[in-house]
Amino acid sequence: MNLILRIIAVVLIAGLMVFPAIAQDMNCSDFRTWREAQDFYESQGPGDPHGIDRDGDGVACETLR
Numbered sequence: 572m573n574l575i576l577r578i579i580a581v582v583l584i585a586g587l588m589v590f591p592a593i594a595q596d597m598n599c600s601d602f603r604t605w606r607e608a609q610d611f612y613e614s615q616g617p618g619d620p621h622g623i624d625r626d627g628d629g630v631a632c633e634t635l636r
């Protein structure tokens with residue numbers, strides 16, 4: 572019984588750690604202007620964690636320009 576409770580606790584904690592990352596994933600359609608998208612992209616640092624610069628040229632959401 573104790574082991575089951577521990578497993579449940581670990582799963583819940585892991586879920587809380589993973590879920591915010593998914594909830595905050597941004598797409599180009601979440602921005603109204605290219606400037607807004609670009610500012611967000613630059614604020615996220617290197618690596619493009621949200622995948623809004625798929626071609627990796629440092630310019631986010633070319634479709635909004």
Ligand SMILES: [Ca+2]
Nearest residue numbers: 624626628630
């Ligand atoms: Ca780009």
